Amino acid sequence: MRCGCFRRLSIKKEKRPNNYISSEIEGYPLDNIRNFSDKELCLATDNYHLSNKIGRGGFGTVFQGTLKDGRKIAVKPLSVGSKQGVREFLTEINTLSYVKHENLVELVGFCVQGPNRTVVYEYVENGNLHTALLGNKKSNIKLEWRKRSAICIGTAKGLAYLHEELAQHIVHRDIKASNVLLDKDFNPKIGDFGMAKLFPDDITHISTRIAGTTGYLAPEYALGGQLTKKADVYSFGVLILEIISGKSSSRTNWEGSQKSLLEWAWHLHEEEKWLELVDQDMEEFSEKEVIKYIKVALFCTQAAAKRRPLMTQVVDMLTKDIQLNEKQLTAPGLFNTDVGESSQKKSNPESLVYHTSSTEALASITEVTAR
Structure with a gap:
C-alpha cells in the first residue's frame, strides 16, 4: 500500500525537499x-x-x-x-x-x-460507540446500563465544554455514535472534528452548507442551513435514544409502524410506555433513570431550536436529582429525507423550565432560552 495521502497540495510555489513539512x-x-x-x-x-x-x-x-x-x-x-x-x-x-x-x-x-x-x-482501546452498540452482537463488549449512562453523561460534558467553556465556542456538527470513541474504561471521547465550526458568542446563528449524518440532523439545519449550538443538542438527543434502545436512528420500521427511532420514542412517551424502547440485551437497569434519560432526549430534540436546553443544562438534567417539567415538552422536529420536507409541529413559544427535587438546590433552577 502506498504510504500517505493522495492529492497534491500547493503549499509554496518554490520547490521544497521531499522531507519538508510546513509549520x-x-x-x-x-x-x-x-x-x-x-x-x-x-x-x-x-x-x-x-x-x-x-x-x-x-x-x-x-x-x-x-x-x-x-x-x-x-x-x-x-x-x-x-x-x-x-x-x-x-x-x-x-x-x-x-x-x-x-x-x-x-x-x-x-x-x-x-x-x-x-x-x-x-489510541482509544474500545473503538467507537457505533461498533460497540450497533455492531456485531457476538462481540465481547457488553454495555450494561451503568456504562451506557456514563457514556451519555461523558459525551454531554464534552459537548458542554465545546459549547460553553472555550473562549471561542465550537459546534461539532457531526455528533453520532461512530464519532464517540470508548477508552479502556468505556469513558466516551468525542472525535472527528473535520466539520467543526468556531462559533463566536455574540451571534445567534451561522448560515452554512449542510454537513452531518442523516438521522441526527436537526430539521432547521437540514432545511435551511441555519446552524446553532442547538443542532448539536438535537443530535445528542438522538444519540441518547440509540444508547438506550441499542438500535440505529436510521431504522424506520418500529413495530411495523414505519416510524423513525425518534418518532417511535415520542409515540411511546405519549402512551407512557417508555420502557418498550429499552434494548433487550440490557438486563438490569434503573427504570426511573432510563425514563428520565428518554425524556431528556425528547427535550433535546424538540422542533423549535430555542426550546432545546443548553448542553450545560443537559449535564445537570442527567446528573442531578431534577424533576423535568413535562408540561413544557413539545413534539420533536423531524425531517423526512424521502420527500425533503420537515414534519416540525408548531410548539408553544414559552421557554422550557425544569425544577429540582434536591434539597441542596433551588426549587427552580434555570429557564432555558435561546442564546
Missing part, C-alpha cells in the same frame, strides 16, 4: 503539535497494513500504530477521492490542538508532506 499553511499556525513525517507513520502502522485497520472516519480509514517510544496512536490518512479538502483538514487539527478535555479525543500530531495529509490521535 504554517494558509495562515494556520501548526507549531504547537507534533509534525510527523510519512516515514514515521509508515513505520508505526507497518506501512498501513490492513491488520492495523481499526475503523473508518468521515474522510478516511483509521489505522492503529505504535511509535518508537511505545506509545500507541490512531492514524487517519485522507482517503483517495476524499471530499475533505485542505480547509477541513486544517480545521480539524487546528481545532483539536487547542482543545483539551477528558471527553474529547486528544490530537497527537499531523503530517502534511508533499501530497500527504494525515491526522494522528491518541
Whole structure:
C-alpha cells in the first residue's frame, strides 16, 4: 500500500525537499503539535497494513500504530477521492490542538508532506460507540446500563465544554455514535472534528452548507442551513435514544409502524410506555433513570431550536436529582429525507423550565432560552 495521502497540495510555489513539512499553511499556525513525517507513520502502522485497520472516519480509514517510544496512536490518512479538502483538514487539527478535555479525543500530531495529509490521535482501546452498540452482537463488549449512562453523561460534558467553556465556542456538527470513541474504561471521547465550526458568542446563528449524518440532523439545519449550538443538542438527543434502545436512528420500521427511532420514542412517551424502547440485551437497569434519560432526549430534540436546553443544562438534567417539567415538552422536529420536507409541529413559544427535587438546590433552577 502506498504510504500517505493522495492529492497534491500547493503549499509554496518554490520547490521544497521531499522531507519538508510546513509549520504554517494558509495562515494556520501548526507549531504547537507534533509534525510527523510519512516515514514515521509508515513505520508505526507497518506501512498501513490492513491488520492495523481499526475503523473508518468521515474522510478516511483509521489505522492503529505504535511509535518508537511505545506509545500507541490512531492514524487517519485522507482517503483517495476524499471530499475533505485542505480547509477541513486544517480545521480539524487546528481545532483539536487547542482543545483539551477528558471527553474529547486528544490530537497527537499531523503530517502534511508533499501530497500527504494525515491526522494522528491518541489510541482509544474500545473503538467507537457505533461498533460497540450497533455492531456485531457476538462481540465481547457488553454495555450494561451503568456504562451506557456514563457514556451519555461523558459525551454531554464534552459537548458542554465545546459549547460553553472555550473562549471561542465550537459546534461539532457531526455528533453520532461512530464519532464517540470508548477508552479502556468505556469513558466516551468525542472525535472527528473535520466539520467543526468556531462559533463566536455574540451571534445567534451561522448560515452554512449542510454537513452531518442523516438521522441526527436537526430539521432547521437540514432545511435551511441555519446552524446553532442547538443542532448539536438535537443530535445528542438522538444519540441518547440509540444508547438506550441499542438500535440505529436510521431504522424506520418500529413495530411495523414505519416510524423513525425518534418518532417511535415520542409515540411511546405519549402512551407512557417508555420502557418498550429499552434494548433487550440490557438486563438490569434503573427504570426511573432510563425514563428520565428518554425524556431528556425528547427535550433535546424538540422542533423549535430555542426550546432545546443548553448542553450545560443537559449535564445537570442527567446528573442531578431534577424533576423535568413535562408540561413544557413539545413534539420533536423531524425531517423526512424521502420527500425533503420537515414534519416540525408548531410548539408553544414559552421557554422550557425544569425544577429540582434536591434539597441542596433551588426549587427552580434555570429557564432555558435561546442564546
